[in-house]
Amino acid sequence: MLRTKINWIMMISLVVLLGGATWAQAGEEVSSAMFTVNNTWMLCSAFLVFIMHLGFATLEVGLTRAKNTVNILFKNTAIVAIGVLTYALMGFNLMYPGETAAGGWFGFAGFGIGTDAAGLTSAYNVGYTYWTDFIFQAMFAATAATIVSGAVAERVKLSSFLIFSAIYVALVYPVVGMWKWGGGWLDALGFYDFAGSTLVHSVGGWAALVCVLILGPRIGKYSNGTVKAIMGHNMPLAAIGVFLLWLGWFGFNGGSVLSADPGAVSFVFVTTTLAATAGIMGAMMTSWIVQKKPDLSMVLNGCLAGLVGITAGADVVSITSAIIIGLIAGILVVFAVLFFDRLRIDDPVGALSVHLVCGIWGTLAVGIFSTAHSFISQLIGVVVIGVFCSIATVIIFGGLKMVMGVRVTPEEEQKGLDISEHGMEAYSGFQIFISQ
Amino acid sequence: MLRTKINWIMMISLVVLLGGATWAQAGEEVSSAMFTVNNTWMLCSAFLVFIMHLGFATLEVGLTRAKNTVNILFKNTAIVAIGVLTYALMGFNLMYPGETAAGGWFGFAGFGIGTDAAGLTSAYNVGYTYWTDFIFQAMFAATAATIVSGAVAERVKLSSFLIFSAIYVALVYPVVGMWKWGGGWLDALGFYDFAGSTLVHSVGGWAALVCVLILGPRIGKYSNGTVKAIMGHNMPLAAIGVFLLWLGWFGFNGGSVLSADPGAVSFVFVTTTLAATAGIMGAMMTSWIVQKKPDLSMVLNGCLAGLVGITAGADVVSITSAIIIGLIAGILVVFAVLFFDRLRIDDPVGALSVHLVCGIWGTLAVGIFSTAHSFISQLIGVVVIGVFCSIATVIIFGGLKMVMGVRVTPEEEQKGLDISEHGMEAYSGFQIFISQ
Amino acid sequence: MLRTKINWIMMISLVVLLGGATWAQAGEEVSSAMFTVNNTWMLCSAFLVFIMHLGFATLEVGLTRAKNTVNILFKNTAIVAIGVLTYALMGFNLMYPGETAAGGWFGFAGFGIGTDAAGLTSAYNVGYTYWTDFIFQAMFAATAATIVSGAVAERVKLSSFLIFSAIYVALVYPVVGMWKWGGGWLDALGFYDFAGSTLVHSVGGWAALVCVLILGPRIGKYSNGTVKAIMGHNMPLAAIGVFLLWLGWFGFNGGSVLSADPGAVSFVFVTTTLAATAGIMGAMMTSWIVQKKPDLSMVLNGCLAGLVGITAGADVVSITSAIIIGLIAGILVVFAVLFFDRLRIDDPVGALSVHLVCGIWGTLAVGIFSTAHSFISQLIGVVVIGVFCSIATVIIFGGLKMVMGVRVTPEEEQKGLDISEHGMEAYSGFQIFISQ
Amino acid sequence: MKLIIAYVQPHKLNDVKQSLIEAEITKMSVTNSLGCGQQMGFTETYRGAEVEINLLKKVRLEIAVNDEFVEKTITAIADGAHTGAIGDGKIFVITLDQCYRIRTGDTGPEAIG
Amino acid sequence: MKLIIAYVQPHKLNDVKQSLIEAEITKMSVTNSLGCGQQMGFTETYRGAEVEINLLKKVRLEIAVNDEFVEKTITAIADGAHTGAIGDGKIFVITLDQCYRIRTGDTGPEAIG
């Protein structure tokens, strides 16, 4: 999703298909009709990415307990607002500071957003206007924070989490994003991340990991030396979430082509879909073999695992590679869930397994399955970003822990956050056993 | 969404951005590719607006009691059907009677829909074909009736409500719409309502207000001199509803540009999104301060409030103004909910606060935040339409009350409309305390 | 959705509107902008058809019992994966074997998918690239299997069903599809099926019928000589399902134009919507009269009935005919549900009534309402495909019954498939009466 | 000590609670229940097939009281629940051998209130 | 007067109701309940971790009858619920001191039926 004006030609030249075909475009000049269709597709992508936020919300609600439902819905609604607003305030201009930051580590083009008339023409970019650019990017930004939300669910203190999200989206996500998509040092290094296996998913995943470690597990999850399942309360919601996320991914990946280029977008649609389906199959087989019974929640995670896995290389790997990447992601995610549980890292929705583990896998897979990209560059990107995000999270979330606390009291946790933090229930009238 | 052939050039010239940039288009001549992309975007907008009907249905279900769920789903499915069919029968030709009605109060181009071959080319309109025009408008039409549905939920008699909706959508909505979008007297006056803060939302809102006054509150809502909360039964559904409405709004506002004009549509996407997020923040803060705990249902209403608020001026206000409009709408909606409760006007889902109050606010805001528009014209539009819609509703709904009754019996209300009107339950098998 | 390169011109010439207008396109040459907008619309259609899978899943879950929810979600997630992957492996090349199979019964272009550079240009097709072609078709393919899923729900053995689906989608669906859309003998015969009333819906419907006959009814459905209702457990989910299916249908039918042709696509939007709304009205009136109370599940089925009905002729029938087709479909579906129940053919979600009965009705309706098409050809298509699909299902599903069984044990059925096949519950913590 | 079990109409619960509180009986336990009594149920239809709903939704109250409160409690429940229509409900009284308050360890009549 | 409490398998409820009706016992109250008895429960897995489900879903019936009906009621319930497999359920009988019909104010054996 590298998108500064200076770099877009380079990017298109990277888009090399199976047989080596390159989609030619008429240089920086496009007809007004072509500009309009490109822009229209980018706006469609923006609304598709938008709907991912509903997907995250329902998935997360579905895989947690009924007594924390209002809290999760509240968090995930607020995050979209916070994410978009902070991105407008400063994130966008931190992430895309312009040519001055080329090859660098940091840049800032000032607070707020705005453009002159040229920002509305193909002089700005052949694929979209300034405003399209902003809205598409802003929809991405909030995603990173939402990933954290799932991992810390059912015990995090609402106010602390909202503050954390605001800071993370305003500062950490755009700075890291600038390294690659803003034309920074990682881009210069040859690191490749098409739509954000690392730049979005791992960036969220690392924060999630650190936050979970700081928070500790939910009460009752690892009692008396055994791992106890805490079952999600609403599987239809979880499934709705995954399908909506998949839907949104057509915009997440398809829009990262940054134009409506027929060959590129349709190819990305195919690789994205095949990876998702292969992820489902991988998780289904693994879960059926390892857990003996086919576990729906694992299969749903498998679908997302495939999607996260293909995100880094959706435009540069072959059809067969896309299936393999998805399949491995689907297998990986099941073991990762079991593995984190063994480590007593309590992640109610599998956010770490899906976004962190498969985000890393997808990024490295570009180095493996695309000859045009170096494994080493990919590895450097993964490691440096991991270290940076983890340290940032330790500072921000650790700081919040000291200043105002990050976890609700055990009584609040046991009563459920809906009653304790919001004074209301999600399913008024329904008889629910809240013994867990 | 002013869209008669005669007027579109005028409209484009109204679209003035922050810096004063005007999006130029090649007059009435567009290339076939441009016509196709414009039309494609308008069709995308149509399906986006369509999905708002699901959003309304789930939001309304979520904020009411389990025992009335089937009834609400039934109503909202039937309304779409009734709305589209009556709009095909007569609404469309009442709303857009053509040049004969220019500057006037009423016009009618005859029953039914149909076009000659020219209706499929850019000779009809550079932005869309005749059929696109119809389907996009038809999706809007049903919206107004759906707004009423939420306010009268849990006590209105199904058959009476369906008849009311049919008449309101067939007659009142299109006549008022014609005043502005059909090139009528309000348009001549300089009244501005981009996508319908007044023409859709307030038109629904006024009807809702009058219907609620005629119906009276739900049993138990204001007993013994106190306001009793009647809690909604399904918060995930409510949140799904709001996100789907927001999604649909990209088509509602984005499509009201009436072409795929890159600058205009993308700008509208940004103002719409920022107003929604600001609405969330406004309601969140207000609710946290006033109610002491952050109320999810208020924040969801806040999001919609921001969206309704920006709808009148999404294309003509600045970025900063969009945020302010949304923020104020978000604050307003919380107080409005409390205020209507104090007046004992029982509106289960907050439809009055969202659509009426913020519809008015958004329309007036155009006069405040856009120098190109006069506050007085805006005010005149708001008042005249308010008076007209209220009187029309008194006649139609009041008439129905006399002829066939508009409210179910107290026993039916207490048992729940699902059992009494439909003979079935929404959640068969689930144990639900229906003591309320 | 006839789409081989050889045939597209013919198809466009078939597209005759009310007044006889023909949408002209510039032969096989289109501008790069036009190609891009066509392709973009086809990709939008692909994601719209994709979301139908979520629609099917939620509808099916909503109309069955809570104890089988996980199982249904699992099935419907797995089917998408199986459908797309087998379609990539062989289905696509069976369905569109190329010119060699013109007029024939069978053809195969080899395993796997892939294209040269020409596949990415308008040389392949003016409407889409090779990849777009594949993804749009692949999304259709899984639909047929999903239709079966609804009819056999609550008693079919998971593993057997998945194997059946894989074979049916890999072999039966594409072979039948080739007869018409692949340019085979039915196409040569003049049989017309725009978007698949027969080729998708009936193909699924016949399989569903045979599977249900082989499986037998759910325990308790027809005990002691009477028909007992087994109520669905979640009406909001059912309604969500129908609205999402309707949404998807804009892509299902709208995309079957195979380009973004403004006149054709917008006309299809209108006929599709009017048929759906007329289906709602038809089912509502019928249900209100016959069943005395307005049955939500019937109205939801009525909406789908209208959509299935219009699918065969959405581009060739008049506006009035579209309404009549939808209305009759809506009436038909109610009687069909009652009729199948009387025959003790147990179809929990009404899949037979919607997809089979209305699929046949819609296909025949083309012969009735469009003078350009022969009723006899339509009838031949319906009958031959019915016979072929039924025999194929008898062989595949009957074979599976002998080899591994197709039905769960009575104990498993009574406990619910969620516990017996997946070892988990859909609504953990909720108190649910599972006496049925 | 007696244990009083009462079945009342769900929408009468608030009235019953009110009238119990007025009678200074403030301890109780409530469950929801399906009941079959003189109120004969009704028929729902779903997709054309009939469902006989002869188990109607009721609310079940369980109240432990000291002997001197039995009369008062029954009267209070009856007051709150009575409409004169079929389905009003029943009250059952059982002898309670022992009562124990977990928090304090109190037993007997002491522990009831 | 006795109060009979029975725990039976959920999917046997219809049979039990049927056999009660045949025995002319038409008044009852039903709740759902989780039970732990000789039927040992089973293990669900969710995301790889085990959940021990040792509380199985049961249906609880509460039937107040006059003394002469006790035997008949027990037999009817047992008839409807019996399969011979573990988990069939239990029946408990308690002495009922008093019974009161809210609608009419009837008390005693009168009020039961």
Next chain:
Amino acid sequence: MKLIIAYVQPHKLNDVKQSLIEAEITKMSVTNSLGCGQQMGFTETYRGAEVEINLLKKVRLEIAVNDEFVEKTITAIADGAHTGAIGDGKIFVITLDQCYRIRTGDTGPEAIG
């Protein structure tokens, strides 16, 4: 034979079960219930209006035991449920006249365990 009815805090159910199992009482039935006791409830707000929640969620246990087990059972429940805070719960004991195991037809003390 006695029937023991206990109301405990929902989140204490696991502890209570544990301590019952340690006391070798493995048969029981559990329902959820709403309770009103010394724990006074709290106020939820919804859209600005208040909802008084004075019926708090509780878990209801029903355990039939032979006489010699009564003391042990009460102690076990109390052990598992006790926190010393208001809302800990109550235990009620009723005389059980008869007990019947549906599967085998056993009656009396035999059938309880």
